[in-house]
Amino acid sequence: MSKFCSVLGLLIVLFTVRAYGAEAGMPQLDTEFWAAQIFWLIIVFSILYLIIWKIFLPKIIYSIESRKSRIVNDLNEAQKLKENAEKKLKDYNKIIELAKNEAKKVAEENKKKLDKDIESKKKILNEQIEKEILAVEKEIKNLKKNSILDIKKIAADISSEITNKIIDTEINKSSASAIVETVTNKKIEKGLL
Amino acid sequence: MATNPMHQFEVYRIGPEIKIGAFNLSFTNSSMFMIISAVAIMFLLFLGTRKKLAIPSKIQLVTEMSYTFVAKMINDTAGSNARPFFPFIFTLFMFVLFCNMVGMLPYSFTVTSHIIITFILAIFIFIAVTILGFVKHGIKYLQLFVPKGVPIILLPLIVIIEIISYLSRPISLSVRLFANMMAGHTMLKVFGGFVISLGILGGWLPLGFSVALTGLEILVAFLQAYVFAILTCIYLNDALNLHH
Numbered sequence: 001m002s003k004f005c006s007v008l009g010l011l012i013v014l015f016t017v018r019a020y021g022a023e024a025g026m027p028q029l030d031t032e033f034w035a036a037q038i039f040w041l042i043i044v045f046s047i048l049y050l051i052i053w054k055i056f057l058p059k060i061i062y063s064i065e066s067r068k069s070r071i072v073n074d075l076n077e078a079q080k081l082k083e084n085a086e087k088k089l090k091d092y093n094k095i096i097e098l099a100k101n102e103a104k105k106v107a108e109e110n111k112k113k114l115d116k117d118i119e120s121k122k123k124i125l126n127e128q129i130e131k132e133i134l135a136v137e138k139e140i141k142n143l144k145k146n147s148i149l150d151i152k153k154i155a156a157d158i159s160s161e162i163t164n165k166i167i168d169t170e171i172n173k174s175s176a177s178a179i180v181e182t183v184t185n186k187k188i189e190k191g192l193l
Numbered sequence: 194m195a196t197n198p199m200h201q202f203e204v205y206r207i208g209p210e211i212k213i214g215a216f217n218l219s220f221t222n223s224s225m226f227m228i229i230s231a232v233a234i235m236f237l238l239f240l241g242t243r244k245k246l247a248i249p250s251k252i253q254l255v256t257e258m259s260y261t262f263v264a265k266m267i268n269d270t271a272g273s274n275a276r277p278f279f280p281f282i283f284t285l286f287m288f289v290l291f292c293n294m295v296g297m298l299p300y301s302f303t304v305t306s307h308i309i310i311t312f313i314l315a316i317f318i319f320i321a322v323t324i325l326g327f328v329k330h331g332i333k334y335l336q337l338f339v340p341k342g343v344p345i346i347l348l349p350l351i352v353i354i355e356i357i358s359y360l361s362r363p364i365s366l367s368v369r370l371f372a373n374m375m376a377g378h379t380m381l382k383v384f385g386g387f388v389i390s391l392g393i394l395g396g397w398l399p400l401g402f403s404v405a406l407t408g409l410e411i412l413v414a415f416l417q418a419y420v421f422a423i424l425t426c427i428y429l430n431d432a433l434n435l436h437h
Contacts, residue, residue, distance in 0.1 A: 027202040028375065033223070034309045035216040037204065040224035041310055048231045048288060052238065053280035059242035060260045067247055 148184065155180045198382035202306055202375065223310070226302045230291040259287065266423055271430035278429060285314070286422035293374060293414035297407070305417075306374040308367060315367035318425050326432035337431060366424055373417050377410040 156177035163171050206219045241256025249257060263283045267275050275282075289305060296303025304310055326334040338355040339348070384406060387399035 025199070027199060027204060028306070028308050028371070030204070033204040033206075033217065033219070033221055036211075036218050036221055037223050037307060037309050038313050039216070039218045040220070040227055041313055044224070044227040044231050045284070045288060045314075048234065049281065049284040051235060052284050052287070056235075056238040056242055056256075057260075057280055057283065059245065060238075060256055063242065063245035063249075063253070064257055064260065066245065067249075070247055 148188075152177065152180050152184055155184070198379045198386065201302070201378060201382060204307070222302050223304055223307065226295060226304050227292070230288065230295050230304065233295065234287045234291050259283075263422065266419075267426050270423060270426040272434060274433040275426065275429050282422055282425060282429075285318075285425060286418055289314075289370065289421050290415060290418035293418055294411070296374065296378065297411055297414060303374050303378055305370055306378055308371045311367035311371040312363065314421075315363040318366070318428065319363040322425075322428045322432045325429075326435070329432060330435050334432070334435065336435060362428065366421065370417050370421050373413055377406070377413055381406055381410060 156173065156179075159180060160171050160173055160176045163169070163176075204221050204223050206221055207225060208220050211218045211220065237252070238256055240252045242253070244250065244253070246253060260283070263286055264279065266286075267279055267282055271278075292304040295301055296306065326337070330336075338352050338359065340351060340355070343351050381403060384399045384403045388396040388403065391399065
């Protein structure tokens, strides 16, 4: 490609030289100032080379290198921070998990304890109530028995008193009580007392 | 008026005549435009390296891009061995590029449109590369002319062709740049002349051509600087890494 270009360029040059060369020719081939051009080219090019080599290239390299190292540093820093954050998140999640488990355990234990407590208190209360009921029943029975005996006695007394007042005769206390006894027994049998 | 399209290539003396021995070393318009190009390069590099920002400014970006561009070019063609020659290749590329570009300005002079300039650059590169090759590989450097895998019968012919192609390197290198620059500028001038001679009625077509050619010439100016530098890298590669 470049060879083709240079051939084409040469052809164009030759064409223009032939077309206009009759008047002036190519100033490039005029040797009058060749030495001057070579001289000044060497001077300018060497000075430019020295200045670029010694002054400008180190500066450009420094700025490119420092940017590169800074980018690498920043990337490393970011990676580190990211890892740190991930680790912290993991720790945090673990702590939360532990706390949850603990709370669950405590709640369950408390529930069990409460249930047990309630159960035992219920039992004690039931026993007490039963005992009291039994005691009361016994008392009632006693009272019943006593009251029947008292009533019998009072009834015998009253009946003997009444008969004494009505017919003015002293009746045997035991016989009166026997009569009362039979009457009350009859009544108890009938379910009246 | 300068209607001759070759007139733009004329070299003339500026200031007093300087003569050393038989040589006329006077300061010419060519020397002036060399200095203008060099100063422009230094100005660009100065602006680009004044503040070394982590986030580069536009001008800093331009200098760093030119640096990485040349560095990549050398690395791709000549490998890491060519690292020490980076300053020279960079200077060469920038110098040729700026001479070409400065030459694109109207009424300016194109330093690289003179065969003597490009030839001196090319012959310097040629001699330097040849010396480098012999210093690095000794007499083995001559293996460059003997490609591997060629039948014995063809070998003499191939060796002669290789030697001729090697010796013609400075000529092809210098003529390519010089001819491209000269042809482009001559064509611009010719079309410019047509614009004037055809006048307001017919001048529009060559004017359009002129505009298009200017764009093309800017491309060529860059491309030729690139080609000049990359061919130097390839020659350097031959001298540094002998593998034929």
